[in-house]
Amino acid sequence: MKIGLTGGIASGKSTVGALLTERGAVVVDADQLAREVVLPGEPALAEVARRFGASVLHEDGTLDRKALGAIVFGDRVRLTELEGILHPAIRQRMRERLDQLEAEDPGRLHIADVPLLYETGQAAAYGRVLVVYVPREVQVQRLAARSPELTAEQAAARVDLQMDIEEKRRRADWVVDNSGTREETRRQLDALWREMMEL
Numbered sequence: 001m002k003i004g005l006t007g008g009i010a011s012g013k014s015t016v017g018a019l020l021t022e023r024g025a026v027v028v029d030a031d032q033l034a035r036e037v038v039l040p041g042e043p044a045l046a047e048v049a050r051r052f053g054a055s056v057l058h059e060d061g062t063l064d065r066k067a068l069g070a071i072v073f074g075d076r077v078r079l080t081e082l083e084g085i086l087h088p089a090i091r092q093r094m095r096e097r098l099d100q101l102e103a104e105d106p107g108r109l110h111i112a113d114v115p116l117l118y119e120t121g122q123a124a125a126y127g128r129v130l131v132v133y134v135p136r137e138v139q140v141q142r143l144a145a146r147s148p149e150l151t152a153e154q155a156a157a158r159v160d161l162q163m164d165i166e167e168k169r170r171r172a173d174w175v176v177d178n179s180g181t182r183e184e185t186r187r188q189l190d191a192l193w194r195e196m197m198e199l
């Protein structure tokens with residue numbers, strides 16, 4: 001069965017993904033695929049450069065992610081334009097990667113870490129969805145701590161570009177609350193893993 005892993009920005013998806021990997025799951029990260037589809041030579045990179053201009057490229061032709069982020073995370077219309085270029089390519093790659101991994105090793109649990117799983121209407125593609133939850137204030141705090149270049153307002157604005165995390169928690173099949181210590185999260189994962197193994 002394919003399982004979806006989601007949450008909000010800086011809620012702890014990668015942290016939980018690593019705990020699941022430790023236990024034997026195979027996790028495919030949509031943020032990683034989003035990087036692959038804009039590598040030099042990929043059609044999506046050419047399209048991004050055409051629409052957003054040379055200022056979003058480094059001198060060697062690779063994507064300047066910080067420069068592009070500074071444009072799109074401050075402008076919903078431009079973010080939607082970027083998503084229109086990248087999301088179809090990311091989705092296709094996710095499907096291919098999961099199918100390939102499942103064919104190679106059907107006994108394992110295959111998990112897709114997709115930050116925008118609910119926003120992009122993909123929940124139905126997964127048998128179960130696990131949401132990594134922290135309250136909005138903790139999201140903003142951890143995002144600001146991880147990205148010192150952002151002001152508190154910019155960190156809050158990035159959080160608010162996504163669906164409210166309380167709504168994601170309501171829609172979830174499983175919830176891991178990552179607002180406590182890493183040890184507390186690990187303990188929740190141990191219990192959840194036993195449940196997952198019985199699927």
Ligand SMILES: CC(C)(COP(=O)(O)OP(=O)(O)OC[C@H]1O[C@@H](n2cnc3c(N)ncnc32)[C@H](O)[C@@H]1O)[C@@H](O)C(=O)NCCC(=O)NCCS
Pocket residue numbers: 008009010030031034065066068069072079082083086087090114115116161162
């Ligand atoms: C704008 C880009 C180049 C900035 O790159 P950067 O390396 O600084 O950030 P990174 O990709 O690691 O994303 C960090 C986090 O930002 C959030 N985020 C990314 N894209 C979006 C988006 N379209 N809407 C809301 N939040 C987003 C996610 O929580 C993600 O985990 C990049 O985020 C991007 O290409 N975004 C569009 C593709 C997309 O929607 N990716 C989300 C996963 S499918």
Ligand SMILES: Nc1ncnc2c1ncn2[C@@H]1O[C@H](COP(=O)(O)OP(=O)(O)OP(=O)(O)O)[C@@H](O)[C@H]1O
Pocket residue numbers: 007008009010011012013014015016031115142143146178179180181182185
């Ligand atoms: N339980 C915790 N206690 C304290 N800090 C934590 C905890 N879990 C994660 N963090 C920190 O919070 C930040 C966000 O965690 P992580 O990168 O796992 O989130 P994410 O949901 O994958 O983020 P994004 O979607 O933005 O890539 C990281 O700096 C991480 O080290």
